[in-house]
Amino acid sequence: xxxxxxxxxxxxxxxxxxxxxxxxxxxxxxxxxxxxxxxxxxxxxxxxxxxxxxxxxxxxxxxxxxxxxxxxxxxxxxxxxxxxxxxxxxxxxxxxxxxxxxxxxxxxxxxxxxxxxxxxxxxxxxxxxxxxxxxxxxxxxxxxxxxxxxxxxxxxxxxxxxxxxxxxxxxxxxxxxxxxxxxxxxxxxxxxxxxxxxxxxxxxxxxxxxxxxxxxx
Numbered sequence: 001x002x003x004x005x006x007x008x009x010x011x012x013x014x015x016x017x018x019x020x021x022x023x024x025x026x027x028x029x030x031x032x033x034x035x036x037x038x039x040x041x042x043x044x045x046x047x048x049x050x051x052x053x054x055x056x057x058x059x060x061x062x063x064x065x066x067x068x069x070x071x072x073x074x075x076x077x078x079x080x081x082x083x084x085x086x087x088x089x090x091x092x093x094x095x096x097x098x099x100x101x102x103x104x105x106x107x108x109x110x111x112x113x114x115x116x117x118x119x120x121x122x123x124x125x126x127x128x129x130x131x132x133x134x135x136x137x138x139x140x141x142x143x144x145x146x147x148x149x150x151x152x153x154x155x156x157x158x159x160x161x162x163x164x165x166x167x168x169x170x171x172x173x174x175x176x177x178x179x180x181x182x183x184x185x186x187x188x189x190x191x192x193x194x195x196x197x198x199x200x201x202x203x204x205x206x207x208x209x210x211x212x213x214x215x216x217x
Contacts (some may be wrong), residue, residue, distance in 0.1 A: 011045075015024065021051060026066075027063045029049055029192055031060070031192055031215070031216040031217065032216065032217050034212075034215060035165045036085075036213045036214060036215060037084050037089070037212075038210075038211060039084075039211045040063045040064060040209065041061050041064055041065055041066045041073070044061050045060060046061055048081040048082065048084045049066060049079065049081055049087050050079045053121055055071075056070065056071065056124065057070055057071075057075075057077040059064040065098065065208065066194070066207060067100065067175075067208070068204075068205065068206050068207070068208075069203065069205045070196055070202070070204040071136075071183050071202055072198065072202050073199065073201055074198060074199060075181065075198050076197040076198070077113075077195070078121070078192075078193055078195035079195055079198075080119070080190075080191040081191060081192060081193055082114075082191045084190055085192040085213060087191075088165075088189060088190065088192060088213070089188060090216055091164075091192070091213055091214060092163070092164045092212075092213075092215075093110060093112060093162060093163040093164075093165075093192055093212070093214075094160070094210070094211070094212040094213075095110060095126075095160070095194075095208055095209070095210065096158060096160050096161075096208070097159050097160070098157055098205060098209065099156065099157040099206055100157075100205040100206060100207050101160040101200065103201035103203055104126055104127075105108060105201040106125065106197055106199060106201070106209075107123045107162060108123060108124065108194070108195065108206040108209055109123030109124070109191070109194070110123075110192065110193070110195065111195050112165065112192050112193075114190040114191045114193055115187065115190045115191075117136065118135065118136045118186075118190070119132070119135055119187070120132070120134055120184070121133050121135065122161065122163055122180075123157060123195060123197065124159060125146070125152075125197075126163070127156045128148060128149060128150070128152045129146040129147065129149060129152075130146065130149035130152065130172070130174065130179060130180065131144070131145070134186055149174060149179050151174040151175050151177035152174055152175070152195070153175065159174060160174070160175050161174060168184055168185045169181070169182075169183055170182040170183070170184070183202060192213060196205045198211070
């Protein structure tokens, strides 16, 4: 199976220090996540999302989902909503995904901190792999490979993806399971969107729904 090269990343290992901290009434309250933007794609003209087609892609909103088709093999295509998610730094992204197509050799996911050709992406594949990658104007960064992910649904067609971004730290969640912790300083801010990959088979079709973007107040 053909899979893109990825990014040299530092895998973040979270550590907790035992013991109890003294209560300090002067401490400010913990930051809370508040909903910045959501889209159920119930509006066929949902603002800020590309809809159109070309030789290598088609994106459209219909029946409460944002659909993507890649008609060719060995291709990827991504979109992002600069109008609604411009300049995001820290966020908690949540989205439902659905495989709708005819191929058994593909991947899909989210892009974030997107600035034109520069973006991070977290993707999952139909055969149960996940990957976190960096793309810049120079192309895909090298050094990081796909990993097996048992949290991906391989027997049903729906998966829920979440990304928590806090500075250079990223937590990737699939179907409620934390599957990857990544640390990288390359991109500080940008927009949120979606990506689809085809490999050895054409006519990939995937849909996205129930997008939520939370930020800290």
